[in-house]
Amino acid sequence: MAIAHLAFLTPGNYAEDSSLQGLEDTLRLFKYGEALGYQGAWVRQRHLERAVSSAATLLAAATQRTRRIVLGTAVIQMGYENPFRLAEDLATVDVLSRGRLQVGLSAGAPQYGPLLGGRLFDGDAQAIDFSHARVERLRSNLRGDFFGDDDFFVESPAGRQRPRVQPHAAGLVERLWYGGGSLKSAQWAGAQGYHLLIGNLNRGEQTDDFFAAQRSQLDLFHANWSAPYAPRVALGRVIVPLDGADAATRARYRAWAALRLPRTLGPQGDRRTLFARDLVGTSDEILESLRKDPIVPQVQALRLELPYDFSVDEYAQILSDTARYIAPELGWSPAAAEPGAPGGHWPARAAATSRPSSITAIA
Numbered sequence: 001m002a003i004a005h006l007a008f009l010t011p012g013n014y015a016e017d018s019s020l021q022g023l024e025d026t027l028r029l030f031k032y033g034e035a036l037g038y039q040g041a042w043v044r045q046r047h048l049e050r051a052v053s054s055a056a057t058l059l060a061a062a063t064q065r066t067r068r069i070v071l072g073t074a075v076i077q078m079g080y081e082n083p084f085r086l087a088e089d090l091a092t093v094d095v096l097s098r099g100r101l102q103v104g105l106s107a108g109a110p111q112y113g114p115l116l117g118g119r120l121f122d123g124d125a126q127a128i129d130f131s132h133a134r135v136e137r138l139r140s141n142l143r144g145d146f147f148g149d150d151d152f153f154v155e156s157p158a159g160r161q162r163p164r165v166q167p168h169a170a171g172l173v174e175r176l177w178y179g180g181g182s183l184k185s186a187q188w189a190g191a192q193g194y195h196l197l198i199g200n201l202n203r204g205e206q207t208d209d210f211f212a213a214q215r216s217q218l219d220l221f222h223a224n225w226s227a228p229y230a231p232r233v234a235l236g237r238v239i240v241p242l243d244g245a246d247a248a249t250r251a252r253y254r255a256w257a258a259l260r261l262p263r264t265l266g267p268q269g270d271r272r273t274l275f276a277r278d279l280v281g282t283s284d285e286i287l288e289s290l291r292k293d294p295i296v297p298q299v300q301a302l303r304l305e306l307p308y309d310f311s312v313d314e315y316a317q318i319l320s321d322t323a324r325y326i327a328p329e330l331g332w333s334p335a336a337a338e339p340g341a342p343g344g345h346w347p348a349r350a351a352a353t354s355r356p357s358s359i360t361a362i363a
Contacts, residue, residue, distance in 0.1 A: 002331030005301035007040025008033055008319060009074055009236060011308050012052035022050075023058065025312035030062050032316055034069040035344040036323040037334020040102070040234075042072035042303065047080060048112055051308075056089040063096040068335060072102040074197055074236075074303075075179035078134045079110035080120065087141035087165045094169035101169075104177040104197050107132045132188055139176060144168040174229050186217035193227030198295075199236030199305060200276040204267045210274040211294050218298055234301040237293070238278040241286055241321035249314065253280050256307065278307075283325035290330065302330070316346040 010029060014022020030041040041062070045055040052058050055073035062071050071093070076086070094101040109130040113120060121128065146162045153160040178189035181202045189196050202213050218233065225231045240257070242250045257280035264275045279286045290296055304322060306315050323334065323344075 003296075003300060003302045003327060004332070005039045005234075006304075006323070006327050006332050006334075007038060007042055007070065007072070007234065007301065008304040008306060009042040009044060009072075010306045010315065011044045011046065012058065013309055014050055016050060019050075023052070026052070026058065027062055027065050029312060029315055029319070030069065030071070031065050032344070032346055033319055034066050034335075036319060037336075037344070038069060038319070038323065039335050040070040040072055040301070040303065041066070042074045042102075042104070045073055045076050047077075047110075048115075056086070056093050059101065060093045060096055063093060063098075063100070069100070070102055071097055071100050072104060072177075074104035074177070075106040076104065077106050077108070077110060078138065079108055079113065079130045081134075081138070083134060083137035084141050084165070087138055091142060091165055091167050091169040091172060094172045094175075095167045099169075099171060101172060102175050102177060102195075103172070104179055105135050105138070105194070106179040107135050132192075135178070135194075136192070139173055141165050142169065142173050142176075144170070174227075177232075177234070180217055180221065183217055183220055186221040187224050190221040190224035190231065191226055193225070193229075195232040195234070196221050197234050197236070199303075200238050200278075202274055204272040204274045208267055208274070210264075210276050213274055214295050215298075218295065232301065233299045234303050235295055235299040236303040236305045237276065237290070238280075238305045238307060239286060239322055239326070240278065240280040240307065240318055241283050241326060242281060243283050243325055244317045244321045245314075249317075256280070283321060283329075286326055287329050290326075296330070302327070302332075313346070320344070320346065 010026060012023065012026040014025070026043065033041050043052050043055050043058055045052055047053055055076060059071045059073065090101065090103055107130065110116070110120065113125055142165065144164055146164045148163060152163065154163045176194050177197045178185060178194040179197045180186045180189055181198070183205055186196060198214060198217065202210065202217060204213050206216065207213050221233070222231060240253050242253060245253065257278045260278055264277045267274055279289050296302070304318065306318065
């Protein structure tokens with residue numbers, strides 16, 4: 001068992017009246033994770049919630065706050081997106097990050113499509129193709145191929161140009177991921193050459209056992225891999241160590257986990273959703289669970305899935321404890337800091353104001 005790549009996934013949530021503070025806190029967390037030696041920082045994209053609704057926009061800001069750490073989206077639901085316009089946004093982020101962007105995607109009709117109606121759709125939603133083909137359209141736009149015939153040019157004040165998505169982000173098409181959770185999605189991702197994101201929930205299509213279901217998906221992904229570059233799998237687990245928390249916070253963490261335990265006891269709903277248990281405990285307890293996890297030895301990338309609606313200081317404590325007490329026991333080594341880079345001290349939270357915050361630099 002050797003974890004070579006340690007990352008975290010944050011929802012970037014915030015209070016209703018504190019969106020600026022919440023988004024700034026997420027950017028501070030990215031910078032802090034980089035200082036601790038994490039190799040990756042991912043953000044969820046959620047719609048109509050108090051969280052990050054535009055991952056590309058937030059990660060564009062993160063490119064200017066970080067130097068080394070991989071920046072990821074997990075996942076962008078393509079049903080809400082225009083594949084051409086999103087390609088332009090993602091390419092811009094990748095260029096600004098100097099090639100650090102990793103893009104997680106999913107297909108399917110948008111969950112809130114019926115609610116949004118004309119706010120989202122130009123025409124009849126029933127006529128729109130929300131299948132995997134929509135994901136493929138995004139990848140096609142990112143390839144950098146020129147549009148139109150060889151003699152077609154865009155007339156620009158900067159001169160005549162062959163049209164394609166600009167800026168062109170070379171290599172980004174090899175850094176696209178698909179959010180798996182079913183046998184169909186795992187097989188499709190492998191066959192089409194998308195790397196695989198797996199986490200703490202999946203579908204129990206042939207079994208009631210979470211790990212057996214996930215292992216089947218992983219095997220199917222690898223068996224169908226078709227791309228000329230090596231397949232990658234990033235495993236997500238909810239990990240909440242208690243070591244650096246005070247007594248009251250420890251009690252609250254355990255109470256939070258207890259409320260979520262019943263959903264892990266069997267398949268949930270018509271889709272037979274299976275949930276893994278949240279790993280809440282001391283570093284020794286968490287390590288014992290991870291060493292029993294049959295999926296961990298099959299991957300090299302582990303991603304902490306940070307819980308929703310915890311405070312940024314609690315997120316910092318979880319990242320710090322994991323980097324110091326847990327990940328090294330799994331064979332992980334922190335990424336080397338660049339010369340002149342700040343250390344891994346978490347600064348006190350800046351007071352929220354109606355004006356842009358002055359975020360204390362990590363010393």
